[in-house]
Amino acid sequence: MNYISTRNASLKVSGAEAIVGGIAPDGGLYVPETMPEVTEKEREALIDMDYPERASFIIGKFLPELKDELLSMCEKAYSRFDGDPAPLVKIEDNFYLLELWHGPTHAFKDMALTLLPYLLTGSKRVLGRMDRTLILVATSGDTGKAALEGFKDVEGTDCIVFYPSGGVSELQQLQMQTQKGGNVFVSAIEGNFDDAQTAVKNIFTDDGIRDKLASFGYNLSSANSINWGRLVPQIAYYFSAYADLVSGGEIEDGDKVAFSVPTGNFGNILACYYAMKMGLPVERLVCASNSNNVLTDLFDTGIYDVRREFYKTISPSMDILVSSNFERLLFEISGRDDKLTARRMEELKANGKYVVSDRELSELSQIFFADYSSDEATKETIADFFEDTGYILDPHSAVAVSAADAYVGDEEIPIVTVCTASPFKFVGSVLEAIGTGVPKSAIKALEKLEDETALPLPDSLKELETLERRFTGVVGKDGIADVVINYAKERA
Numbered sequence: 001m002n003y004i005s006t007r008n009a010s011l012k013v014s015g016a017e018a019i020v021g022g023i024a025p026d027g028g029l030y031v032p033e034t035m036p037e038v039t040e041k042e043r044e045a046l047i048d049m050d051y052p053e054r055a056s057f058i059i060g061k062f063l064p065e066l067k068d069e070l071l072s073m074c075e076k077a078y079s080r081f082d083g084d085p086a087p088l089v090k091i092e093d094n095f096y097l098l099e100l101w102h103g104p105t106h107a108f109k110d111m112a113l114t115l116l117p118y119l120l121t122g123s124k125r126v127l128g129r130m131d132r133t134l135i136l137v138a139t140s141g142d143t144g145k146a147a148l149e150g151f152k153d154v155e156g157t158d159c160i161v162f163y164p165s166g167g168v169s170e171l172q173q174l175q176m177q178t179q180k181g182g183n184v185f186v187s188a189i190e191g192n193f194d195d196a197q198t199a200v201k202n203i204f205t206d207d208g209i210r211d212k213l214a215s216f217g218y219n220l221s222s223a224n225s226i227n228w229g230r231l232v233p234q235i236a237y238y239f240s241a242y243a244d245l246v247s248g249g250e251i252e253d254g255d256k257v258a259f260s261v262p263t264g265n266f267g268n269i270l271a272c273y274y275a276m277k278m279g280l281p282v283e284r285l286v287c288a289s290n291s292n293n294v295l296t297d298l299f300d301t302g303i304y305d306v307r308r309e310f311y312k313t314i315s316p317s318m319d320i321l322v323s324s325n326f327e328r329l330l331f332e333i334s335g336r337d338d339k340l341t342a343r344r345m346e347e348l349k350a351n352g353k354y355v356v357s358d359r360e361l362s363e364l365s366q367i368f369f370a371d372y373s374s375d376e377a378t379k380e381t382i383a384d385f386f387e388d389t390g391y392i393l394d395p396h397s398a399v400a401v402s403a404a405d406a407y408v409g410d411e412e413i414p415i416v417t418v419c420t421a422s423p424f425k426f427v428g429s430v431l432e433a434i435g436t437g438v439p440k441s442a443i444k445a446l447e448k449l450e451d452e453t454a455l456p457l458p459d460s461l462k463e464l465e466t467l468e469r470r471f472t473g474v475v476g477k478d479g480i481a482d483v484v485i486n487y488a489k490e491r492a
């Protein structure tokens with residue numbers, strides 16, 4: 001199976017090459033040349049499988065070169081989860097939550113980043129690559145920690161993470177600063193997530209830096225969702241949720257279902273779009289944003305415009321204006337027009353906006369429903385939902401529940417809201433929302449949330465305060481390349 005760049009369809013590589021490379025040399029994103037299908041029979045077969053079996057079946061469609069090893073890779077990756085990696089929780093008829101935060105770092109990024117190191121190491125083996133891989137990550141908070149945990153002490157790899165200084169939650173920062181492992185490095189950068197992401201992307205397309213790193217024995221790759229290896233494990237949980245709905249007698253196979261997804265870089269919701277293209281009966285995709293509602297506006301008006309204020313919200317993992325993966329969707333709805341996609345991305349870079357055609361907008365509106373929540377509305381959702389159901393949502397999941405409500409207002413079809421983080425990870429905002437006082441220390445706050453909700457507090461969060469803070473540095477935006485080069489030089 002081949003992969004092509006969204007900016008040049010004649011640039012073809014294998015799945016293994018796409019994963020090892022991370023991003024195409026022309027700055028485009030790799031997408032499958034043709035979308036594999038999951039037949040009705042195959043979909044039914046998923047019902048009797050456990051999660052690692054389901055995941056390896058779906059992923060195997062995209063990475064045939066790793067087929068023989070995939071099941072054991074998935075078993076190892078998902079054994080790091082606390083129980084079922086993707087449990088479906090019924091709240092009431094036609095309203096379900098898909099909890100994706102039972103992994104080692106308590107956010108949905110673990111669904112892909114526990115597995116990516118295996119996919120990467122396996123891909124290097126297939127390609128006979130002996131160089132070291134330097135994983136560069138720009139994070140709005142959760143990807144960084146999940147990548148660090150995934151790649152920690154993995155043979156032949158190193159992982160460097162940049163996060164926006166002051167732009168992540170206290171616990172997210174503590175999680176990253178205290179990271180263990182001999183092959184990791186973390187730094188804050190002066191700027192927001194978009195600055196971090198742009199700086200990292202620039203390194204990927206800078207031949208001078210790549211050559212220098214190569215001279216130290218390093219090849220660059222990415223653990224952000226621009227890497228196909230990050231996206232493909234995410235497709236699996238949509239099929240898994242559907243299989244659980246059927247096996248639980250909630251729907252009949254073939255019935256359509258909607259999904260509501262809290263969206264930032266557009267990776268999670270894009271995985272659902274791909275699942276739909278592969279044959280999953282999806283009625284509608286609800287794209288839920290916070291006040292950084294570039295996407296809500298795009299779905300309303302057809303104009304993608306990032307020239308606006310950047311808000312720091314209580315759902316920081318969605319504080320993003322330039323959603324990288326939207327490029328993959330643009331490529332698809334333009335009829336896979338690589339020239340047009342490349343032009344639009346140039347326009348975005350030069351002018352901060354582009355416009356989609358009326359035909360494209362009408363196609364988008366048939367597939368997507370978009371809505372957004374302010375912080376005030378998000379806190380209200382957390383409080384109301386807790387009062388009505390006893391279930392405590394984190395702010396990201398609450399944004400998606402609120403958008404799901406807005407959509408269900410229209411139509412009575414089953415809707416699954418994707419829950420992306422444990423409420424403990426954003427404990428301050430959650431306690432504020434439910435109207436209890438917020439203790440000053442993060443650890444005291446965790447204990448308070450445990451008391452209020454009777455949810456078990458994960459040990460890995462409780463112990464954070466006692467761990468050494470290894471990485472407390474901050475660099476300017478222009479300093480990122482030096483950090484990366486110096487890291488490689490020291491280890492060469």
Ligand SMILES: *Cc1c(COP(=O)(O)O)cnc(C)c1O
Nearest residue numbers: 142264265266267268317396420
């Ligand atoms: C990353 C993240 C999101 C956004 O997911 P994208 O794939 O970037 O759209 C939402 N919620 C949480 C908790 C996250 O960590």
